[in-house]
Amino acid sequence: MAERERFADKMEFPPETDQPNIYPLTWERKTQKMEEIWDASQREQWDPKKLSWDTFDPERYSWEEREAIAYWWTILSVFDASAPPVFAEALIKCYEEHEEDPVRRCFFSVTRDEQNHEQMCGLAITKLLDHPDAISYEPKTDLGRRLQRNAKWLYFNGGRYWNGYKKAVPKYSLAVLFSSFLMGEIAAATIFHQMAKGCSEPVFQEAFKNIGRDEGRHMAICMSLMERDYPNLTEDEKPIITKQIRAGYLFLSAVLFEPPEEFWDIPSDFIATQREAEEISRAAGFGIPTYEEKKENWKRAMLNLKGVLDKYDTEFPAIPEVGITGREITDVDMDEIIPVF
Numbered sequence: 001m002a003e004r005e006r007f008a009d010k011m012e013f014p015p016e017t018d019q020p021n022i023y024p025l026t027w028e029r030k031t032q033k034m035e036e037i038w039d040a041s042q043r044e045q046w047d048p049k050k051l052s053w054d055t056f057d058p059e060r061y062s063w064e065e066r067e068a069i070a071y072w073w074t075i076l077s078v079f080d081a082s083a084p085p086v087f088a089e090a091l092i093k094c095y096e097e098h099e100e101d102p103v104r105r106c107f108f109s110v111t112r113d114e115q116n117h118e119q120m121c122g123l124a125i126t127k128l129l130d131h132p133d134a135i136s137y138e139p140k141t142d143l144g145r146r147l148q149r150n151a152k153w154l155y156f157n158g159g160r161y162w163n164g165y166k167k168a169v170p171k172y173s174l175a176v177l178f179s180s181f182l183m184g185e186i187a188a189a190t191i192f193h194q195m196a197k198g199c200s201e202p203v204f205q206e207a208f209k210n211i212g213r214d215e216g217r218h219m220a221i222c223m224s225l226m227e228r229d230y231p232n233l234t235e236d237e238k239p240i241i242t243k244q245i246r247a248g249y250l251f252l253s254a255v256l257f258e259p260p261e262e263f264w265d266i267p268s269d270f271i272a273t274q275r276e277a278e279e280i281s282r283a284a285g286f287g288i289p290t291y292e293e294k295k296e297n298w299k300r301a302m303l304n305l306k307g308v309l310d311k312y313d314t315e316f317p318a319i320p321e322v323g324i325t326g327r328e329i330t331d332v333d334m335d336e337i338i339p340v341f
């Protein structure tokens with residue numbers, strides 16, 4: 001092996017470190033809002049294991065109900081189980097770009113929160129199915145068998161975006177990445193509050209309250225980053241954002257609304273099976289919002305985001321599915337999708 005070049009005996013001070021370099025040896029604090037959000041994340045930390053699991057007895061439910069409710073957690077985990085690495089990648093980018101200290105910490109907090117959300121999915125699924133995942137589980141009912149097929153299709157689809165994401169992260173500025181993150185966070189914050197209200201199991205109520213609060217903070221992080229960076233968006237960044245929003249809508253619809261076939265490659269009975277499971281879950285006290293409620297929630301989230309983008313003169317895509325007009329985007333590419341949850 002070649003000897004490593006030595007410098008210390010040739011010069012008084014070391015040569016400049018090549019950039020981008022992963023470690024910023026500085027703790028600049030400019031964005032006060034981020035400092036406050038970080039403090040809140042420290043105060044509001046929670047542990048999924050410490051929720052009131054002792055009040056939860058899955059045997060109170062029929063197998064069909066257990067499989068239906070576990071299916072909902074499985075859909076959620078398609079997003080939440082990829083969120084820790086997705087945000088970890090963004091955290092690395094923050095370090096490489098020597099982002100200010102509170103921004104680095106905020107990203108760290110999102111990564112940790114998403115890990116909690118993932119753990120929560122795992123705990124709920126494991127207790128409901130008496131098995132650690134919905135994919136290799138042996139279904140007990142006919143609905144369970146059809147739901148497992150759905151789960152396999154979701155997993156297949158979700159698994160296809162990681163490579164695109166990895167390629168997208170170095171290509172785009174944090175500001176562009178954040179427009180996609182924000183829509184997930186806005187919608188997530190609302191849906192978890194709805195779930196907390198609609199669920200009769202104390203342990204699920206507690207989880208949804210905590211997750212909803214976390215997502216609210218994530219949303220605030222995105223907002224303050226946008227406030228900082230959007231006034232300086234370049235003209236070529238704006239159309240990319242418009243496209244990403246449309247891609248994000250299609251991607252996140254799978255959990256927040258219903259998966260559109262334009263993006264999700266799923267069998268024709270997929271949605272009917274999912275609706276059947278939602279009906280059974282609702283009747284069992286697990287309050288998944290109805291089709292109309294989901295649509296309303298999603299529309300409101302989109303309009304919130306549109307309000308933000310309008311302020312910065314960035315065009316919004318048409319979302320005809322929820323009645324929003326805007327720029328037609330037809331060429332959404334799996335290869336450059338950024339959204340997360």
Ligand SMILES: [Fe+2]
Nearest residue numbers: 080114117341
């Ligand atoms: Fe999450």
Ligand SMILES: [Fe+2]
Nearest residue numbers: 185215218341
């Ligand atoms: Fe989040």
